[in-house]
Amino acid sequence: MSTVEKQLDDLKAQIADEVPDDISISDVSYEGPELVIYTRDPKKFAQNGDLIRTLAGRLRKRITVRPDPDVLSRPTDAEKEIRSVIPEEAGVTDLDFHADTGEVVIEAQKPGMVIGRHGSTLREITQKVGWTPEVVRTPPIESSTVSNVRNFLKQEREDRRDILERVGRQIHRKEMSDDEWVRISTLGCCREVGRASFVLNTPETRILIDCGDKPGAEGEVPYLQVPEALGAGAQNIDAVVLTHAHLDHSALIPLLFKYGYDGPIYCTEPTRDLMGLLTLDYLDVAAKEGRAPPYESEMVREAIKHTIPLEYGDVTDIAPDIKLTFHNAGHILGSAVSHFHIGDGLYNVAFSGDIHYDDTRLFNGAVNEFPRVETLVMESTYGGRNDFQTDQADSERKLVEVINETYDKGGKVVIPAFAVGRSQEIMLVLEEAMRKGKIPEMPVHLDGMIWEATAIHTTYPEYLRDELRDRIFHEDANPFLSEQFNHIDGGEEERQDVADGDQCIILSTSGMVTGGPIMSWLEHIGPDEKSRMVFVGYQAQGTLGRRIQNGWDEIPINGRGGRSNTLQLKMDVETVDGFSGHADRQGLMNFVRTMNPRPEKVLCVHGDESSVQDLSSALYHEFNMRTFAPKNLETFRFR
Structure with a gap:
């Protein structure tokens, strides 16, 4: 027996x-x-x-x-x-x-x-x-x-029941080692934004946290081939934990099953659904752009089948020596700060994933109270010394001002937006502004996956900010059902009609202008001097969005019929800060300042080199704690 x-x-x-x-x-x-x-x-x-x-x-x-x-x-x-x-x-x-x-x-x-x-x-x-x-x-x-x-x-x-029974036996197996130590290895997103991936190791267990791609950098993937990850065989990974569904954290989760992984994925329920939506679209975009997709759609289905959803606050055994608890990260729907309790009180590690410290229209701010935390692995996207975002109320006023100016000129407002998170935040701002008469009533066209992502948000209102959740429970007050919102589902013909029509607002993926329907809107509306493109989200280095933001007005674009063209961008370009799903420098400092208990060590990751070094230095000087700005392929041993 x-x-x-x-x-x-x-x-x-x-x-x-x-x-x-x-x-x-x-x-x-x-x-x-x-x-x-x-x-x-x-x-x-x-x-x-x-x-x-x-x-x-x-x-x-x-x-x-x-x-x-x-x-x-x-x-x-x-x-x-x-x-x-x-x-x-x-x-x-x-x-x-x-x-x-x-x-x-x-x-x-x-x-x-x-x-x-x-x-x-x-x-x-x-x-x-x-x-x-x-x-x-x-x-x-x-x-x-x-x-x-x-x-x-x-x-x-x-099949799923067989998987769960097998996972259950793995979780509750007898511990084989008498050694006690904890290691974290960095496989990506160190001194860079994107391809987030880490391995949490004990003598007993190996956990992979996130497995994403790098926006605007085809082929740059996490270092999965090293012995700490898949180099020793996919079967040596006991579990995968996914902090949230954005592709820089989730895109390559299905790839693990292509390599032979057959274990559980722990995430929240909305993260599971959004991962399915975004990874299938990721494959679709790759095919349309003539790139070989890294895995087949069957692997996405395998990932969904192996997912074990957890709710915020549930303490869950995921290995003989590790308990996992998710807490709201305030970043996107279902995003989670992941807290690992290791051994019988041996050590505690929290991975922030991506966080937003303050409340937003969509979400309550990130949770930072835990029973114990010795080490925090924290994102640093806006960790630079000058990375202070505009107050959200000021940002909303500026967006309203930009829309009114463009409307008065007879132009259209094009907003590249992430389908998940920023789009819904902007939708709420626009719905209220029109309802209160701050901007003229006009169509708001939603292109790409934005409408589908919005539908998923309304399926899980318990993950949204309290006031918004209450509004969604009453259908007549559901802001996402406002008559101004129009789902673009007629392809190029409908886009042409919109471009030829009256003033309007267009929310379109992709948020960093790396492909998708936004490229079509650039062709249709980019040459119009009366119109304006408004960036409301982070533009990573190497993306077309960052280049346009920095002043490029000649845009390489694949024309209809597959020909490569150069587009003259004549529309104005504006950046409205304050809508990011990430905490700014002050928010990151406040997250650590008010964290209870405060960690002994912080690893600053997921930021450009200057950002992680600036934040690491600031935390050290402010709180007298040990801080690190690790490079990829470093290993830290604790205990």
Whole structure:
């Protein structure tokens, strides 16, 4: 008998001792980080609301209770009972029964009403029908991504369950080493922006954190071939942790499966969906530009199938010696500061991912309170000594001013924007400005993936700022449903109509002008002296966006028919700071200043060379802590 089998037998006996005599325990198993308890008496389990909480506390494990398949009521009967329990105003749109696990997935417009106060309605459902309810939100804006991901995971339930059981056994295996140390190796994004990737090593476990590309630098990928990563074989990586979905952090996650990785990816649920959206588009753009894509779309599906979503604040075992907790990073939807508790109190490391310290229209500011943190690996995108962004209110006033000036001249405003995060932030600013009469009402055309990304935002309002979340819950007040917003879905013909039409605002990907529909807008509107391009996001070195920002007015562009042309850019170019999803220099300093507890060491990463060195020096002088501005392929040993 393996150590895991012995452990499960012991747990089954312990649980049987803890529960009342009239509740049977037929089996226990691991599925990913969760302990699943099977019982022939799910209704009695549900009647005792504190029982699962008590068991979880005593066993120090996340617990799910499922009914034995042979005690389930028929789905047709169960559906009637379930609908009688759930208030009609919850807006149930679908019920999907899975007899193999005894779960019923309930899709509703208002999931909170299905859950009930402290889970009371869920318990009532189980008490009546025995099935274990799982609740998901019906997207207020129809999202093909959310629908495709949910349908795909439904089709792959059997495979996914096998994956989770295998992962669960890996997590709860017996530790093999008596040594105690912690290492971090840098595989990318050091003294540069992009290709974020790190390895967190212990004698027992190897975790890969992020695996992205470098904007505007084709072929520059993380150093995955080194022994600390894939050089020793993909099977030596125990888990992948993805901080957020932007391509400079996620683009090459699917590539791992091409190399033979078969383990879990931990991220938030919206990060999973956005990763699917962005990586599939990444492949599409590569194909359109005649570049060989680094992996096939099948690898994106593999990545989604291997994802284990975690919620903010849930402490989760991801290895025998490592617990992971995600916290809001305030950067984009689902972005997470990733906190690792290593060993039995041995060491604690936090990876900031990308952070925004202050509240924005979209998100609450980044969380920086932890039980313990000895080392912080922190982004430094705006860490330079002069990297102070304009106050957001001032930025919004300037954007309004630019739009009004352009409108009065009879021109159009073209805003290159990241599909995820900045676009939704700008949409909120524009919706309010038109509603309050600060700018004239005019069409706001959304091109590229912006509409789809917006639909995903409305699917997960619990990840948004409190006030915005409340507005989305009320459809008549959902700002993203404003009639000014028009999804460009008619291709070049519709773009030409917009270019020939009256004043308007165009939000288009890509945000750094590295490809995508923004190139078409440059052709259509770039030669118009009355119009204006407005940058509202970071433009990395080497990108066309940075060159235009720096004054280039002759733009290399692939003309229709594949010919290479030079475009004369006559439209004005403006930069409006303050909308970035990244903290500026002051925000980064404040993140560390108010961090509780304050770390002993900080590794400054994800910034140009001067930015990481400036921030590293400032943190050292201000807080008298050990700071580093590492290069790629450095290893730091702690303990």
